[in-house]
Amino acid sequence: MVLERCSIMVNGKVCPYPPSHIVSVQLEKEEYMIGLVCSKHILLMKQKAISLQKLGKITNGKINFQKIKPVMTDCVLNLKK
Numbered sequence: 001m002v003l004e005r006c007s008i009m010v011n012g013k014v015c016p017y018p019p020s021h022i023v024s025v026q027l028e029k030e031e032y033m034i035g036l037v038c039s040k041h042i043l044l045m046k047q048k049a050i051s052l053q054k055l056g057k058i059t060n061g062k063i064n065f066q067k068i069k070p071v072m073t074d075c076v077l078n079l080k081k
């Protein structure tokens, strides 16, 4: 799975937007990362994850979306000075 991009495919192409959330499945105390998603595709990703769970392809647990912290902001600001 490509980790620098949104994991959603649109019409056979990988979504071009940068990811904004980490998608993971939580089962009791274990949490498994299943991909990244941009803010436009959160709902779509949730539906996809649920269907993958029904197919038994991923762990059957609670689907979590965690916002990616903008760690690059300081670097960008420093470059502009």
Ligand SMILES: [Zn+2]
Pocket (backbone or CB within 6 Å): 006, 007, 008, 015, 016, 017, 037, 038, 039, 040, 041
């Ligand atoms: Zn996307």
